[in-house]
Amino acid sequence: MKAAVAISRSALFLGIFAALAAALIAWTWATTKTDIERSIREAEARQLLEIFPANTHNNSLIDDRFTLEANTPLLELRSERSGYTVRIDETVVGVILPATARDGYSGDIELLVGVTADGEIAGARVVSHKETPGLGDGIDTRKSPWILSFDGRSLRSPLQPEWSVKKDGGAFDQFTGATVTPRAVVAAIRRTLEYQALHRDRLFEVDPTHNTAVETGP
Numbered sequence: 001m002k003a004a005v006a007i008s009r010s011a012l013f014l015g016i017f018a019a020l021a022a023a024l025i026a027w028t029w030a031t032t033k034t035d036i037e038r039s040i041r042e043a044e045a046r047q048l049l050e051i052f053p054a055n056t057h058n059n060s061l062i063d064d065r066f067t068l069e070a071n072t073p074l075l076e077l078r079s080e081r082s083g084y085t086v087r088i089d090e091t092v093v094g095v096i097l098p099a100t101a102r103d104g105y106s107g108d109i110e111l112l113v114g115v116t117a118d119g120e121i122a123g124a125r126v127v128s129h130k131e132t133p134g135l136g137d138g139i140d141t142r143k144s145p146w147i148l149s150f151d152g153r154s155l156r157s158p159l160q161p162e163w164s165v166k167k168d169g170g171a172f173d174q175f176t177g178a179t180v181t182p183r184a185v186v187a188a189i190r191r192t193l194e195y196q197a198l199h200r201d202r203l204f205e206v207d208p209t210h211n212t213a214v215e216t217g218p
């Protein structure tokens with residue numbers, strides 16, 4: 001009898017301990033998940049503001065988003081991603097489009113390309129890549145300013161034969177010993193401009209439900 005009571009007591013303690021441990025794990029997971037989501041959102045908002053700085057618009061870019069499907073022609077996305085509308089009051093002054101260069105040296109290179117209403121690049125940024133450090137990773141602004149050379153470019157400047165790296169007769173630098181990566185990025189940015197030109201009316205139409213919140217940060 002005594003043994004049975006002792007066993008049930010131990011089982012009860014064990015049960016309580018397990019429940020407390022599970023609650024602690026759930027709480028840690030929930031707070032960490034919120035922190036991670038917040039830092040991803042902050043990083044994304046920062047990149048959008050690098051492309052269209054705060055003084056170029058008065059909407060909250062991170063909140064003024066639309067969905068682009070996987071495999072969208074020209075953008076070549078692997079999965080659904082967001083595009084962003086850039087507004088001054090009622091006027092759409094730009095868009096930021098996601099694009100994938102599937103022909104990077106080590107796989108996909110994910111990009112964001114900002115385009116103004118008159119078809120000029122406001123800025124382009126690499127969101128993620130797996131290119132070789134010291135060879136292909138100069139596409140990242142933390143490693144080199146190379147991608148800033150697209151600012152102000154458009155389908156008119158340079159004209160098509162020159163939308164390639166210098167080694168292929170084009171206008172854009174390659175890196176020493178690494179042509180594959182910049183070649184892929186140049187082509188993906190040019191395709192994004194083509195997408196913008198093709199869908200210009202839809203991308204730049206005024207949406208009455210638009211978000212006019214003043215940007216206060218992420």
Ligand SMILES: Cc1cc2nc3c(=O)[nH]c(=O)nc-3n(C[C@H](O)[C@H](O)[C@H](O)COP(=O)(O)O)c2cc1C
Pocket residue numbers: 105106131132133135136137167177178179180181182
């Ligand atoms: C281990 C290794 C890693 C490389 N990584 C890259 C890279 O990340 N990006 C790149 O453009 N080229 C990289 N290269 C060089 C390419 O293989 C290629 O030689 C170079 O891009 C020139 O290409 P092209 O002959 O078509 O002009 C790498 C080469 C080696 C051996």
